Amino acid sequence: MSENKKEEIIKVNHITKRYDDNSVLEDFSLSVYEGEVVVIVGPSGCGKSTILRIMNGLEPIQKGEVTYRGEKVDGKLGSITRIREKVGMVFQSYELFPHKTILQNVMLAPVLVQKRDKKEVKEEALQLLARVGLAEKKDSYPRQLSGGQKQRVAIVRALCMHPEVLLFDEVTAALDPEMVREVLEVILSLAKEGKTMVIVTHEMAFAEAIADRVIFLDAGQIEEEGTAEEFFRHPKSERAKQFLNSFTYEKK
């Protein structure tokens, strides 16, 4: 594949993840290359979100290792904060900080963690907010925004850290259907810029539009992998066909 010529950014190497005695991922491996948009799809509970959380060092693993540009990703190591600056993550429930305004939400980490100049960060934050159409909300508090607006702010908050990779964990799953598009449009525009992203989603049309590579996960295993065209138009495995069929309806 052409991705192999590009630099490998995140490498998930033969990891095993268990919750108590339930194995979620067994001997799982995945590499993410520079400039690539990887979309992970699969039935609920197949471990998709867990993979993203592990990539960000939010979940301990029992075996194997995850590296970011060769450096070990481990929530217990001091180096994790530096890695997380480079690997941004946006969650399903957006989780803005409710006691801070929109602008403060975006500015907090760049000023605090990266010790950047307040004025410069503010300028960038305002630019990014304008880009997602929320400049006039800068002094509002999260609870005054709709779900879709909050999720756009959460994306801006992650972007303002200048991450090299962005992880999107079912970012539209908690939204009303009419707000899904405004959020996905933002992510599509990031893909156009060539941002490296790993996306977990249930929006199949979106996945097809944005993915360079689709990973179909079932019960903690990669069941099928391919380009968006290959996976959505010509799925090979039975499980993938079944899964894709579950999104289409016919009148009986």
Added chain:
Amino acid sequence: MPNLGIEVLFKGTNMARLLGGLWVSLRISLIAVGFSVLLGIPLGIIMTAKSKVIKAFTRLYLEVVRVMPQMVLLFIVFFGTTRIFGWNLNAELASVIVFTFWGTAEMADLVRGAFISIPKHQYESAKALGMNSLHVFLFVILPQTIRRLLPLSINLVTRMIKTTSLVMMIGVVEVLKVGQQIIEANRTSSPNAAFGVYGTVFLLYFIGCWPISMLSKYLEKKWSNT
């Protein structure tokens, strides 16, 4: 209009004595509140620990405080320690000890509740932005905890002020006791003083607690809007 028995308050230094008694009540409760906050916050943080032993001990402490009437605690600390250890505690000190013992437990439970009410995702989204544990605690978790905590702890303060009326049982001359003394002393000249004096004591408690309670309502409303 019947004689309300208010006139006794204007005799001699009666009003000043009553206010002095109010000050004793407020002093005991405020000192106890101060200690309760100082001890309750760290204890509350300790109570969020996952250790079963810590949980069992703090739970036991909290239950003892909740189940035991404050008056029994006062009697144990004031009379009991004199018999057993030969301590001769000053009644006001005994009151402060009992109220601190009680307030610390309640405060710790409020702190614990406020901390665990912060969703796990708040920690995670802060961490995902590269913040270290100290940053997460100071800039994300603590401010939200304080917002949740303040209205509840102010409520605790008014409860503590009210409950100081019990300390007269171990001989502290606080506002209610002063009121009683005034009524007793004027039993013949102002037989209706009970109404006027206790009514005034009621008003004094009200003046003491109501603004605090309003402040708590105000903060609750203000912060729920942000």
